[in-house]
Amino acid sequence: AKEQGRNALQFYDAAMTAAAAERLAMKAQLAQALERGQFFLHYQPLVEAGSGRPVGVEALLRWRSEAFGLVSPATFIPLTEESGLIVAIGRWVLDTACRQARAWELAGQPPIEIAVNLSPRQLRDPELVEHVRGVLDRSGLDPSRLVLEITEGLLIEDMALSRRVLASLKRLGIRLALDDFGTGYSSLSYLNSLPFDILKMDGSFTRNLTDGQASNTGGQAIARAIIALGQSLNMLLVAEGVETAEQHAWLTRNGCDLVQGYHFGRPAAADDVTGVLQGLALA
Numbered sequence: 001a002k003e004q005g006r007n008a009l010q011f012y013d014a015a016m017t018a019a020a021a022e023r024l025a026m027k028a029q030l031a032q033a034l035e036r037g038q039f040f041l042h043y044q045p046l047v048e049a050g051s052g053r054p055v056g057v058e059a060l061l062r063w064r065s066e067a068f069g070l071v072s073p074a075t076f077i078p079l080t081e082e083s084g085l086i087v088a089i090g091r092w093v094l095d096t097a098c099r100q101a102r103a104w105e106l107a108g109q110p111p112i113e114i115a116v117n118l119s120p121r122q123l124r125d126p127e128l129v130e131h132v133r134g135v136l137d138r139s140g141l142d143p144s145r146l147v148l149e150i151t152e153g154l155l156i157e158d159m160a161l162s163r164r165v166l167a168s169l170k171r172l173g174i175r176l177a178l179d180d181f182g183t184g185y186s187s188l189s190y191l192n193s194l195p196f197d198i199l200k201m202d203g204s205f206t207r208n209l210t211d212g213q214a215s216n217t218g219g220q221a222i223a224r225a226i227i228a229l230g231q232s233l234n235m236l237l238v239a240e241g242v243e244t245a246e247q248h249a250w251l252t253r254n255g256c257d258l259v260q261g262y263h264f265g266r267p268a269a270a271d272d273v274t275g276v277l278q279g280l281a282l283a
């Protein structure tokens with residue numbers, strides 16, 4: 001039994017070491033991914049709940065590496081946050097997304113909003129606000145079209161800094177969304193003291209509206225509470241992870257302003273999204 005325990009431990013050690021080695025190898029590859037042109041963006045429609053019309057898209061980062069194939073941002077973004085590389089990558093994302101949004105406009109699409117994810121780590125970049133201003137100038141995109149989505153995570157670590165930077169961003173005329181709301185940190189205390197315009201209810205709450213086919217009354221009560229909170233703070237409410245017509249109907253009935261999820265369109269390359277936006281607009 002003792003022998004067995006030791007073997008299990010060795011196996012565990014070996015697995016840990018392999019995982020750590022892979023993370024190191026990924027970090028090394030990530031350092032060169034920008035210059036090698038390995039990043040690209042997918043876009044997912046944001047849809048007005050009541051009318052079903054698209055009002056915007058969220059830009060979602062993708063990384064295709066030779067060694068690792070297509071890697072999920074959930075895996076590689078944390079690695080770039082540790083190394084600080086997220087600042088340079090984040091600038092590339094912002095630049096690319098705003099130019100794409102402007103290109104759609106110039107091609108005759110009705111103006112839509114473009115939502116870009118911002119790592120809280122980027123708030124510590126002293127040039128962030130100037131960079132956003134520069135991107136808006138260069139792309140010609142109206143600031144009111146840009147939404148920056150920020151997850152709660154690190155915001156509370158340095159409240160003074162968060163408050164100052166978010167206020168400066170708001171003065172550019174852009175809007176701010178609190179992403180993944182309801183997961184993680186004790187959001188309620190600072191929800192009121194940071195200048196967010198939009199509340200994005202995490203996809204887990206959409207999923208919990210039902211247990212398979214049966215409705216989940218507990219899950220519905222929680223979603224209702226989140227929606228009521230956003231409404232009473234005068235925030236626009238977005239529900240993420242909407243995969244079924246039933247979820248869409250429930251969320252619309254209960255006061256969500258916008259919906260997003262596979263039911264309306266998966267994240268896709270800009271060219272493919274153009275068609276999806278037109279299709280949704282005509283529906």
Ligand code: C2E
Pocket residue numbers: 044059060061062072073074077090093117118119149179180203240241242243260261262263267
């Ligand atoms: P997020 O900002 O909460 O983005 C929503 C995630 O849910 C995306 O995953 C999207 O593909 C996925 N999703 C959309 N609709 C559905 C649905 O109906 N069902 C399900 N199951 N999933 C859905 P993705 O693209 O893998 O991105 C994961 C996370 O990575 C994002 O979560 C965001 O936190 C981060 N991320 C992505 N792009 C960027 C970026 O450019 N910068 C930063 N800092 N983070 C990013």
Ligand code: CA
Pocket residue numbers: 058117149179
């Ligand atoms: Ca987001």
Ligand code: CA
Pocket residue numbers: 179180200202203240
């Ligand atoms: Ca989210």
Ligand code: CA
Pocket residue numbers: 180
């Ligand atoms: Ca998320």
